[in-house]
Amino acid sequence: MEEQNSQGITSSRGGRKLIHIGFIYYRRISKNGKDYWKCLRKSDCRPTAITKLTGDALSVLKESEHQHALNQECVKAELVIQRLKRVATGHPELPPAQLFRENFL
Numbered sequence: 694m695e696e697q698n699s700q701g702i703t704s705s706r707g708g709r710k711l712i713h714i715g716f717i718y719y720r721r722i723s724k725n726g727k728d729y730w731k732c733l734r735k736s737d738c739r740p741t742a743i744t745k746l747t748g749d750a751l752s753v754l755k756e757s758e759h760q761h762a763l764n765q766e767c768v769k770a771e772l773v774i775q776r777l778k779r780v781a782t783g784h785p786e787l788p789p790a791q792l793f794r795e796n797f798l
Contacts, residue, residue, distance in 0.1 A: 699744070699751050702775045710771065711742065713753055715763035717771060718742055727754070734761060773797070 699713045709720040711730050718730035718741075727745050732738040740757040780796050781789070 699753055700772075701751060702771060703778070705774075711744065712768055712771060713742060713756065715765055715768055716740075716759055717764075717767060732759060737761065 699711060702710050702712065704710050704719070709728070710733070711718040711720065711728075717733040719733055720728050721731050721741075722729045727743055730742040730744065732740045738760045740759050742756040743754045745752050745754055776796070777792065780792055781787075784792060787795075
């Protein structure tokens with residue numbers, strides 16, 4: 694499984710999240726050049742994923758099956774938040790309303 698369906702993002706607390714095929718994971722640990730992830734819905738879903746970054750390519754080496762359906766709305770929300778953070782960091786002089794208006798409407 695390759696990068697086309699996987700994307701790493703930064704969480705609101707500075708941690709790492711992985712979006713892979715419509716599911717969101719949080720990074721549990723990094724070890725020996727690999728990242729170990731758990732499903733964000735940890736209370737009712739136990740799947741994990743293992744990834745390795747080679748150059749610019751993020752490869753998912755292993756993943757397990759989820760006990761819940763895909764949640765594309767949550768994935769889209771995470772991506773919008775990530776994009777807004779990136780734009781705001783690049784233009785700290787602009788007020789939030791203007792950033793949102795110019796980039797999302």
